[in-house]
Amino acid sequence: MSSTTAQNTALERYYRLHSRIYDGTRWSFLFGREEVLRRVLRVANPRRILEVGCGTGRNLVSLRRLFPEAHVTGVDLSEQMLAIAAGKADGQVTLLRRSYSLPVHAEGGPFDLVLFSYALSMFNPGWEQAIDAAWGDLEDGGVIAVVDFSHSRFSWFRRWMGVNHVRMENHLWPRLGQKFVPLLNDRFSAYGGLWSYGIFIGRKQL
Ligand SMILES: C[S@@+](CC[C@H](N)C(=O)[O-])C[C@H]1O[C@@H](n2cnc3c(N)ncnc32)[C@H](O)[C@@H]1O
Numbered sequence: 502m503s504s505t506t507a508q509n510t511a512l513e514r515y516y517r518l519h520s521r522i523y524d525g526t527r528w529s530f531l532f533g534r535e536e537v538l539r540r541v542l543r544v545a546n547p548r549r550i551l552e553v554g555c556g557t558g559r560n561l562v563s564l565r566r567l568f569p570e571a572h573v574t575g576v577d578l579s580e581q582m583l584a585i586a587a588g589k590a591d592g593q594v595t596l597l598r599r600s601y602s603l604p605v606h607a608e609g610g611p612f613d614l615v616l617f618s619y620a621l622s623m624f625n626p627g628w629e630q631a632i633d634a635a636w637g638d639l640e641d642g643g644v645i646a647v648v649d650f651s652h653s654r655f656s657w658f659r660r661w662m663g664v665n666h667v668r669m670e671n672h673l674w675p676r677l678g679q680k681f682v683p684l685l686n687d688r689f690s691a692y693g694g695l696w697s698y699g700i701f702i703g704r705k706q707l
Pocket residue numbers: 512516527531534553554555556557558559560576577578579582599600601602617618619620623624627
């Protein structure tokens with residue numbers, strides 16, 4: 502079994518259990534999810550949106566409210582998480598079950614916004630390919646928006662997050678900054694410095 506397949510299998514198993522408590526618990530530590538969308542509003546008015554790792558669909562609902570004209574596609578590898586998202590989705594939302602490592606836009610043309618919300622830090626391996634796939638999925642001038650865990654100075658906490666499939670090594674931001682023209686690239690402190698999370702918004706420029 503390849504390391505990607507093994508990781509995807511582990512994540513599917515993890516979310517089979519966690520999907521049941523996801524919406525009731527994640528508000529207490531997945532910070533910045535409203536903020537990243539507020540920041541997107543300042544720089545874009547997207548019509549074709551992709552959320553990678555859309556999970557239970559919390560952001561899909563927010564995206565539909567903020568951009569009522571837009572069509573929103575959500576991709577996720579977990580059947581259980583997508584089943585909850587499907588219960589929140591309307592006719593302007595398409596859900597795709599797959600592991601994201603290649604662009605998905607082939608059928609409908611490129612997207613003008615790609616969102617990763619607490620997803621990329623779980624693509625281990627595969628986060629570089631996912632960033633490259635997002636580049637391929639965006640039209641020229643399109644916007645990528647990322648909110649995610651960044652780092653913790655406490656090794657026990659990084660280990661604990663590793664048990665939960667999250668890599669917290671400040672590794673996402675340099676590649677995002679190389680690939681896209683940064684419009685926002687900031688870190689924020691959570692729980693008095695227990696960890697930091699980041700928001701990156703960038704533009705694809707050919
Ligand atoms: C922490 S949840 C975030 C869900 C949602 N974006 C949010 O902000 O609440 C991470 C999601 O990414 C999905 N995921 C992880 N690796 C993935 C991959 N390689 N391809 C597609 N989805 C993936 C998981 O199944 C999970 O639903």
